[in-house]
Amino acid sequence: MxxxxxxxxxxxxxxxxxxxxxxxxxxxxxxxxxxxxxxxxxxxxxxxxxxxxxxxxxxxxxxxxxxxxxxxxxxxxxxxxxxxxxRRGGGDRRGGGRGGNKNPGDFEDMMKKWMKSSEERLSALAAKQKKNR
The missing domain is CATH 2.40.50.140 (Nucleic acid-binding proteins)
Structure with a gap:
């Protein structure tokens, strides 16, 4: 044993x-x-x-x-x-989340790009819907 x-x-x-x-x-x-x-x-x-x-x-x-x-x-x-x-659940968590992204600036840049892309798609969709009316 x-x-x-x-x-x-x-x-x-x-x-x-x-x-x-x-x-x-x-x-x-x-x-x-x-x-x-x-x-x-x-x-x-x-x-x-x-x-x-x-x-x-x-x-x-x-x-x-x-x-x-x-x-x-x-x-x-x-x-x-x-x-x-x-550690999880303690203190300042900026950049220590699941994605392993240690730099909060990287996340902010990613979000800005996503928002821009999303707005462009929404604008294109709105224009297409307006055209089809």
């Missing part, structure tokens, strides 16, 4: 990469899984974009099921290291 406990921070080496995550051999000799959703606070399309066999990682033990399967999270450690104001 594992001596690990939920919440423990562990280190290990990636021994296998699969489409759904990476298997990590821990210093204790046990193997755990970092699911693709637990690799990063950012979207990960392919596990191999972030982790390769031989990569050393630090992760938090999320759970250990009765059969001994160890669920790990690198993302949990990243969340703990971020300053409080950057």
């Amino acid at each position: 594992s001596e690990l406990k939920e919440g423990t921070v562990v280190t290990g080496e990636v021994i296998s990469v699969k489409p759904f995550g990476a298997f990590v051999k821990l210093e204790s000799g046990e193997t755990g899984l970092v699911h693709i959703s637990q690799i990063s606070t950012k979207y990960v399309e392919k596990v191999e974009d972030v982790l390769q066999v031989g990569t050393n990682v630090k992760a938090k033990v999320l759970s250990i099921d009765p059969s001994g399967k160890i669920s790990l999270s690198m993302k949990a450690l990243m969340s703990e290291e971020r300053p409080q104001r950057e």
Whole structure:
């Protein structure tokens, strides 16, 4: 039976990469899984974009099921290291939303372009409707 406990921070080496995550051999000799959703606070399309066999990682033990399967999270450690104001639900959220857009100016520019395009389409539609009357 594992001596690990939920919440423990562990280190290990990636021994296998699969489409759904990476298997990590821990210093204790046990193997755990970092699911693709637990690799990063950012979207990960392919596990191999972030982790390769031989990569050393630090992760938090999320759970250990009765059969001994160890669920790990690198993302949990990243969340703990971020300053409080950057965490979801806390403080100034400008630019920290879902799209990963860190620069509020980029969002404003995008909105201006969208508004201009929308107004042009509405004008064209109104002119077409007026013409058909």
